[in-house]
Amino acid sequence: MTKSLRLTLASAACAMLTVSMAGAEAPQIVRVRATIDSVSGQTLSVKSRDGATMKIELAPNAPVNEVVKASLSDIKKGDYIAVTAMPQPDGSQKASTILIFPAAMRGVGEGSRPWDFTPGSTMTNATVADEVTGVSGETINVTYKGGQQKVAVSPSTEIVEYKKAAATDLKPGEKIFIAGAKKLPDGTLQAPNVSYGDYGVWR
Numbered sequence: 301m302t303k304s305l306r307l308t309l310a311s312a313a314c315a316m317l318t319v320s321m322a323g324a325e326a327p328q329i330v331r332v333r334a335t336i337d338s339v340s341g342q343t344l345s346v347k348s349r350d351g352a353t354m355k356i357e358l359a360p361n362a363p364v365n366e367v368v369k370a371s372l373s374d375i376k377k378g379d380y381i382a383v384t385a386m387p388q389p390d391g392s393q394k395a396s397t398i399l400i401f402p403a404a405m406r407g408v409g410e411g412s413r414p415w416d417f418t419p420g421s422t423m424t425n426a427t428v429a430d431e432v433t434g435v436s437g438e439t440i441n442v443t444y445k446g447g448q449q450k451v452a453v454s455p456s457t458e459i460v461e462y463k464k465a466a467a468t469d470l471k472p473g474e475k476i477f478i479a480g481a482k483k484l485p486d487g488t489l490q491a492p493n494v495s496y497g498d499y500g501v502w503r
Contacts (some may be wrong), residue, residue: 330489331416332356332478333501339470344494346476356481356489358467363464366469367477370400373458373502375428375440380406383442383451384417385426391429392439392450393422401425406440409479410444424449460500470494475501 315332332355334346342351375381380401385393390466396417401408415423426442426449440451454461470476476496481489495501 319376330478330483331482332476332481332489332491334476336470336472336476336496338472338473342467344470344476344491353487353488356478356491356494357484358494359490359492362467362491362495364465364467364469365493365495366465367399367460367495367499367501368463369499370459370461372438372453373459374400374459375482377428377430379428379440380408381384381426381440382409383426383449385422385424385451386417386418386420388452389423392452393424394452395440395457396421397458397460398440398451398453400459400499402462405462412444412447412449424451454480458500460497462495465496469494477501 317447332346332348334348334352336344336346337353338345342360342362344358346354346356348354369479380403382399382401383393383395384397385395388394396427406427409423410425412422412424412426415421424442424444426444427447428440429443432439438453440453442449442451474496475498476494478489478491478494481491483489
């Protein structure tokens, strides 16, 4: 084996090891739907909806939002919304929950993707293209980069919005949702933000 070939193989092995280590070090991202058992400072002890016990550390200055009821009339053209829905045979999405984002969160998670709320459900974060008032059959047309959707709204659709809150508002018994908690090596979950409430939280 020539010196040049040995150097090439060594370099390749080193590159593969670096990639492997980088992959191994990448933290697991976890979606959390749980009920708070106890609170100690920035640490939450919670029980997930499937019964698992978890410890969550809120990041310093993590945004906390209460999820509160809104109405169909609160959704306006140009609003940025998150729609949890089930695909329908005609290609539309039947909404189970619609969250009206505050203006500061415009663009968060834009797009449409499979969701784990219920089997087969989807999540679409998009901009309202048409006014709700006067739209036939209470259908909201939304657009996002690379696509658009028709969202059917029924009387059972939960429509919610965020109300700014603080970590001190998190109490035992509250339902919480965290879209992307980072799982640390000791199993603790580090949360960049958290939303809570009794209505439309586990979307």
